[in-house]
Amino acid sequence: MKIAFFSTKIYDREFFDRYITTHEIIYFDAPLNEQTARLATGCKAICVFVNDKITAAVLKALKNIGVELIALRCAGFNNVDIVAAEADGITIVRVPEYSPYAVAEHAVALILTLNRKTHKAYNRVREGNFSLDRLTGFDLHIKTIGVIGTGKIGQLFCKIMLGFGCQVLAFDVVANRQLEAAGVEYLPLIDILGAADIISLHCPLTEQTQHIINAQTIAMMKEGVMLINTSRGALVNTAAAIDGLKSRRIGYLGLDVYEQEETLFFNDLSENIIDDDEIMRLLSFPNVLITSHQGFFTEEALAEIARVTLSNVDEFEAGNKLKNRVV
Ligand code: NAI
Numbered sequence: 001m002k003i004a005f006f007s008t009k010i011y012d013r014e015f016f017d018r019y020i021t022t023h024e025i026i027y028f029d030a031p032l033n034e035q036t037a038r039l040a041t042g043c044k045a046i047c048v049f050v051n052d053k054i055t056a057a058v059l060k061a062l063k064n065i066g067v068e069l070i071a072l073r074c075a076g077f078n079n080v081d082i083v084a085a086e087a088d089g090i091t092i093v094r095v096p097e098y099s100p101y102a103v104a105e106h107a108v109a110l111i112l113t114l115n116r117k118t119h120k121a122y123n124r125v126r127e128g129n130f131s132l133d134r135l136t137g138f139d140l141h142i143k144t145i146g147v148i149g150t151g152k153i154g155q156l157f158c159k160i161m162l163g164f165g166c167q168v169l170a171f172d173v174v175a176n177r178q179l180e181a182a183g184v185e186y187l188p189l190i191d192i193l194g195a196a197d198i199i200s201l202h203c204p205l206t207e208q209t210q211h212i213i214n215a216q217t218i219a220m221m222k223e224g225v226m227l228i229n230t231s232r233g234a235l236v237n238t239a240a241a242i243d244g245l246k247s248r249r250i251g252y253l254g255l256d257v258y259e260q261e262e263t264l265f266f267n268d269l270s271e272n273i274i275d276d277d278e279i280m281r282l283l284s285f286p287n288v289l290i291t292s293h294q295g296f297f298t299e300e301a302l303a304e305i306a307r308v309t310l311s312n313v314d315e316f317e318a319g320n321k322l323k324n325r326v327v
Pocket of ligand 1: 075076094100103148149150151153154171174178202203204205206208209230231232256258293294295296327
């Protein structure tokens with residue numbers, strides 16, 4: 001099958017070319033939108049990533065040129081207008097799980113870096129500055145960790161933090177009995193917010209979870225709390241997080257995702273004027289660490305994304321039942 005790839009980066013080509021079988025891939029750097037949709041003319045399938053917006057208008061444009069399948073090379077599908085896709089009869093498949101370890105481990109990397117300031121120490125020592133001033137961290141041992149969402153990624157994160165000797169509290173719409181047996185305590189969100197030294201978000205972005213971190217929930221947190229978001233940017237109200245940093249309620253902020261990331265992340269903008277004042281304000285704080293949606297970015301995850309995406313297309317082409325169907 002002929003597949004048009006949108007938002008392609010060098011690593012997408014590397015891994016998909018490694019696993020390609022009978023399909024023909026046409027790689028485009030451009031993101032998918034109403035204007036670029038026509039690049040897929042002649043292709044029955046397209047393949048997109050997290051920040052490609054599959055709106056009703058984009059779906060119409062794709063349908064008009066005969067696209068039947070959209071293969072998401074990611075797990076989240078909050079960027080897809082599901083109702084419109086159903087109405088247009090366009091099938092959507094995804095990669096529900098590629099490496100939950102990659103994201104859970106990245107959340108821990110953000111915690112350790114923010115806490116022990118290894119990013120600052122690295123730069124200091126390279127400049128011949130061997131001073132320890134202002135590099136003080138804290139022991140993770142016996143600290144309280146609040147985990148919001150204990151699905152595939154959240155549960156691995158809980159287990160890693162238990163390994164550090166932390167007390168792990170969790171909030172989810174469904175409790176995981178195995179985690180409870182391992183020592184994780186499920187509590188209402190409000191109790192976790194007030195008790196946790198570190199809060200890490202691992203729930204999907206839905207109507208219920210959008211801005212779950214806002215002025216009210218930040219006000220309930222401990223003074224100096226560390227907040228980590230490796231899930232989806234819009235879980236956190238950015239303006240409220242900035243206020244929380246200014247008031248010192250938030251003592252550390254680690255983000256791998258950002259509410260307005262579409263126009264920034266995955267691109268080298270080092271010679272550009274960045275118009276987004278909120279991200280520039282965030283970057284001005286010494287206790288904020290932002291990575292550019294790289295939680296998933298391991299060899300293992302990229303290989304699995306390519307393998308499963310291509311097998312999703314195989315299943316569709318063969319008319320088989322689609323294991324990873326969204327619509
Ligand atoms: P999952 O579906 O296995 O787990 C999500 C958990 O959140 C489930 O246990 C669910 O019951 C819970 N949940 C749903 N609604 C909730 C609510 N209102 N309050 C509390 N909990 C709720 O998903 P998985 O694989 O663990 O991924 C979690 C998120 O991580 C994804 O939705 C995605 O946004 C993000 N992600 C980020 C990546 C990155 O590179 N930074 C890569 C992959 C995923």
